Amino acid sequence: MSKKLLLFIVLILTMIPVSHTEIPNSGKDNPIYQGNHLQIDNYLGEFYRALKSEVPKPEYEVFKKALTGFFNLKADNRVKKNLLTIIDFSLSSSRERMWIVDIDRMKVIHYSLVAHGRNSGEEYARRFSNISSSWQSSLGFYLTDGIYWGKHGMSLYLDGIEPGINDKARERTIVMHSADYVSTEFIRNFGRLGRSFGCPSIPLDNHKEIITTLSGRSCLYIHYPDKEYHAASRMLTGETAMPGLVSYLNENPVILEKLPGLSGQPFITDLHKGVLPPGH
Numbered sequence: 001m002s003k004k005l006l007l008f009i010v011l012i013l014t015m016i017p018v019s020h021t022e023i024p025n026s027g028k029d030n031p032i033y034q035g036n037h038l039q040i041d042n043y044l045g046e047f048y049r050a051l052k053s054e055v056p057k058p059e060y061e062v063f064k065k066a067l068t069g070f071f072n073l074k075a076d077n078r079v080k081k082n083l084l085t086i087i088d089f090s091l092s093s094s095r096e097r098m099w100i101v102d103i104d105r106m107k108v109i110h111y112s113l114v115a116h117g118r119n120s121g122e123e124y125a126r127r128f129s130n131i132s133s134s135w136q137s138s139l140g141f142y143l144t145d146g147i148y149w150g151k152h153g154m155s156l157y158l159d160g161i162e163p164g165i166n167d168k169a170r171e172r173t174i175v176m177h178s179a180d181y182v183s184t185e186f187i188r189n190f191g192r193l194g195r196s197f198g199c200p201s202i203p204l205d206n207h208k209e210i211i212t213t214l215s216g217r218s219c220l221y222i223h224y225p226d227k228e229y230h231a232a233s234r235m236l237t238g239e240t241a242m243p244g245l246v247s248y249l250n251e252n253p254v255i256l257e258k259l260p261g262l263s264g265q266p267f268i269t270d271l272h273k274g275v276l277p278p279g280h
Helices: 003-015 040-050 060-075 184-190 207-214 227-232 238-251 253-258 266-273
Strands: 083-088 098-102 107-112 140-150 153-160 175-177 219-223
Touching: 040 060, 040 238, 060 083, 060 140, 060 219, 060 238, 083 207, 098 207, 107 207, 140 175, 140 207, 153 207, 175 207, 238 253
Parallel strands: 083 219
Antiparallel strands: 083 098, 098 107, 140 153, 140 219, 153 175
8 A cells, every 4th residue: 555545544534523432330430530641630720720719728739639539529429518628737726727618619718727636736736546535636538417516515517437547536526616715815825726625626706607507518628748647548549539520510510610721621521521532
């Protein structure tokens, strides 16, 4: 076959449109969600760039981990409210280190102080535990549940969802509640916040509004750069988070208007339409 004829055939083949293939399985075991070509970090970066905030944002690496876990929970249909609470225990307790992000609006809607457990450290949290009576905070991902009234007044049940890391939260009565030792006045007097028995305690101001907003299966992530946790957690895997990202895009298609960099990528556009890109 002559080179001219071969080039002509190649040219004709490249001009033939390639039809998309319907996704036969949208679960995590589908090969479409596996492999580095997905570049999920780029997609999460678009969310971070789009995040509106009148206060300092959480660090990108912290936000990326939190959002990855959020999408892993979405993939399993475990999140009912598209709210993501991020607590960064690598920061001093004298600083605001809790953010509540409304994912649908891509906006930080709350920013405040939050206390750690008394045996986790003084100004800084250093130690974490899943053991009852340890009086230490636990890392990782939680789902909020219902509201109850206890010795700290209005409080919020938290379900730790990571086995061996925080799944004893109910048994340990690790909840979100307000406390008078979580205040700027306490910091002025003692140089740090007061500490809890392991609960992420919040200020008295607006605590009822915050607890009501978060209740009912929203996602909470407690961060610390702990190598053992990051090696053990299954919630930080980008490939398994992809079905949750796709589910979220299908559930909230208008979000793409806030994510121009994301909507402009053909691969994500094809996923959103429920089809595989050519060649897959």
